[in-house]
Amino acid sequence: MMTGFYIVISANNLVKKIVGLNVFQTSVFMLYISMGKVNGGTAPILVEGVTTYSNPLPHVLILTAIVVGVATTSVGLALIIRIKRAYGTVEENEFENQDDAI
Amino acid sequence: MFILDIISSVLLIAGVFFGFSGALGLFKFPDFFTRMHAASVTDSIATILILLGLILQTSFDINTAKLLFILAFLMITSPTASHALAKSARHGGLLTLPETQVKQQERTY
Amino acid sequence: MTEVYTAVTIAILVVMAMALARAISAPTVYDRILGVNMFGTKTVLFIAVGGYLMGRPDFLDIAIVYALINFIGMVAVLRFFEYTAPID
Amino acid sequence: MLEQHLATLPILLPLIAAPITLLLGRSLFLWIFATAISALACYFSWQLLAAALTESVLSYAVGGWPAPWGIELRVDAANAFVLLAVSALSTLVLIYSKDSIEKEIDSSKHTLYYTAHLLCLAGLSGILLTGDAFNLFVFLEISSLATYTLVSLGSDRRCLTAAFRYLVMGTIGATFILIGVGMLYMNTGTLNMLDLANRIDIYESNRTINTGLAFIMVGVSIKLALFPLHMWLPAAYTHAPSAVTAFLASTATKVAFYVMIRFIFTIFGWNYVFEEMGMDLILMVLAIVAIFKCSYMATVQSNVKTVLAYSSVAQIGYMILGVSLVSVTGLMSGLIHIFNHALMKGALFMAVGAVFYRVGSVDINAFKGLGKQMPLTMAAFTIAGLSIIGVPLTVGFVSKWYLVTAALEQQHWVVAALVLAGSLLAVVYIGRVIEAAYFQKPPASRDSNQVKEAPWLMLAPMWALVLANIYFGIDTSLTTEAARSASEWLFQTSAIAAASSVEVSQ
């Protein structure tokens, strides 16, 4: 999980930042899913003869969160394309040199 | 049922063997095209064997259909992908080992 | 039968690990793609066998999705090379 | 029938209107439609506030499922009060934006502007009203995505990098909130806020819950632009289109502030957060540093929008300071300041937008001599500026008054003195602009015929806000009453939750 976070903060390249953001989020999803697991349980789809199911609620939450994540990713990538066209670079320190007024 | 079990076990294990040898080939072969050959051929055979082995375990319901669908899908897409990849690699200027050697010899002359 | 499934699952896992290793440390870009592709197909098989191992074979849908996504990813990668020079 | 569903309407109206605006596509009609929807939402939130003040709590179970299983909307005095401010500001900004975006946004993107604005409004209302911790995350993301879009619509290319930075920071913040909520959920098994509050108290000093609290606090602080995490805000506010800045500055951070209050008071309980975790001290120090550092930053900027953006960060410091005093008066001053700051910052940014509309620049040099050329706009700017400083008879004075009173109640003499000192810095940065506008000659290069008063559609909402500034500065009964009942209610529920948990644990 921390790897993704590290990539987000430290990466100079914007695309890599977005990748890192995704990695970070995916690991949070894993945190959620792991707490929904019940030992000896099975996927929460009703089958005859099975009484122990894993908790469906985290699954629902993460389903939502994944879709939210991809929405953010697509907007971020679209921003990167525009930045590339406006500045000619996607390296963070390069465009800071161009516009020091930020 | 017992015989079916044995047959499918044999198929599964054979499939895994091929898959493993393919992965080994990925490391051992000298140039890209031979590596690719190793990977794609064994990939196909491993897929066929393993999925057949699983099909034998089903009781011919929707799962059989799904497995068959996966089989058909992989059988067609995997070689297609390999073909396209090889073509692209060729266009990209990658050479086979003999060709590379020839080129090196030319350069040394 | 469970033992066979277990053995096969583990073996596929090993193959996956090898493909992953290839994808991580590849000599050329194409090798990397090859590794990724192989990883994808092996994952499909892994899910199929794993579904039987866990006794819930009705999850083959996911395997289909994997196969599909793998193929589309492959085509997208190749299409990508039309825009950028693939050789380092 | 409408009364029954009152709680959903402020969220649902803009939510439904957004796709419809995308389908419509004609600009003038769109503007009327979007404004009407926003005005309706404002009307309903007024009704909600009235209902909340009489009945204290309204609960609405979405989908007909009772609370811990389904999602619940909870309306109380506090969130209805903030909601009213948000939707009123949104309406005024929409009226204002007709002319403003004409100048600053490419005409092919007007539809998208209105859609994104409505989505943002829907998201903010959702954050305010929801009673479910995860639902809050979803609405947070709706409003954030719409905000990134709005910021990136600016005409300067720097708006892109600003939006990108905002996106990265915002997503990290949201993910932190997600981690925190996950940790709470893990230990309690519920996501409903009230239910969470009841069940958290059972575990007195659980390390996972403490960490969850920390993650949520950091995440919210990013969204809130609390001092060390404010870096995205000045850039985003400076380069966004003026109408967008006016809307965001007066609503987005306020809503984040409300979220923080909600987590502190409703979920964790103030005695837990402040007494056991010592959060009040951290917040107080950060708030004071924020006030001084950012007020100072504001005095050295040359871009007036940046000046106001830094001033916003400083004002957030005042709000946090109010909360960190841990008293009804302190919390009340924070809540009043949400409302008041929305009024004054909205007016200020609108005035700056009007200047941009006529002059084409918001550099401080461009303001020279505008006192004569755009008298109404600059008068509005001046009054709102005085309000920021905290001159009596304006709303700024009211919130500062309560803040100082709260500080004195707690014997925090130093804090009270620092608040007053912070106001002096505000005098400097607002004074610079006013001085340029009234006491300096316009630059010779500017064609004085072109620069005339802003169009009335821009002036009207601006002056509405300015008059509200004065009105609520003189007649403080409405705001103080709402804020007082809201803050008393928040303290009470905290106490009730604590008491009920004692019963449960026995």
Next chain:
Amino acid sequence: MGDLIDLVLLAMLAITALQMIFLKDLFAVVMLFGIYSFLSALIFINLDAVDVAFTEASVGAGISTVLMLGTLALTGRKEKKSSHSSILPLLVVCITGAALIYGTLDMPPFGHPNNPIHEHVAPRYIEESPKEIGLPNMVTSVLASYRGFDTLGETVVVFAALIGVLALLGVRRQEENDVPESGFKAHHVLHVVARFFIPLIILFALYVQFHGDFGPGGGFQAGVIAAAAFILYTLVFGLSRAFAVVGPKFLQALASIGVLLYASVGFFSMYKGGQFLDYSKLATDPIVGQHYGIIIIELGVGITVFAVMLSIFYAFGSQAERSNIQ
């Protein structure tokens, strides 16, 4: 056994993620991200979250990777050497990591059936939802009915993403289409295969859409898979031919309609005297009503997700083609 597989997968995951930090070739990073996504989906399956795995595989590994590749095609593949120091980020990460580890100290034991999470709210979903809603897939029941408001919000998030991408990139106008550009012209094999498979994929998407009540799947997954079919078409045959099949304006309308369809179910139940999104009021028998409601809102979700994903891809694709022409 399950734990062993989990551990191996987790180890592979960690290696992949670590490798991503050090690689400078962004193309490789994106490829590894695809693998990372696949691996995490595998872990999700192992933890019984089949629906989540479904979504992660199609969204994370599919759509995200394709979009990232599209971005890379425009921005270049190499990451330059960074000049600023990496000590501060490392410090922040260490603090956060330490906080997380500290937080895990009091975490309830993994997989224990008596954890609070399994005792408070969830049992009702597991025990009652088959009776109250009548669907075997509890995830779908919870998603669509108990927490239907979340799902509405999520659909709107997707819609907001569309607004964002359109505002940033726009879609190329039709009249610029004069430059002939049609994907892999030379790849006949790909053409044939794609033509053969695309109908099958759409069929599969429909199956996922309507089978989501009983097995893994539902509106999101179906929407993404259908979008994937068209993305494949676009990749193989080129953008202009794809525009002829499904135009971008039509897609935008479709995205709006999906959201409206979802919301209209909610309003209809209000009209029938229930709360917002109370499907029980849709028919005389509450269970039948729930069923109707879930089918319709899943359809709305599917339509929106399909339209948005494809529109976003179009927007990226037309950018790529424009830069290619120049």
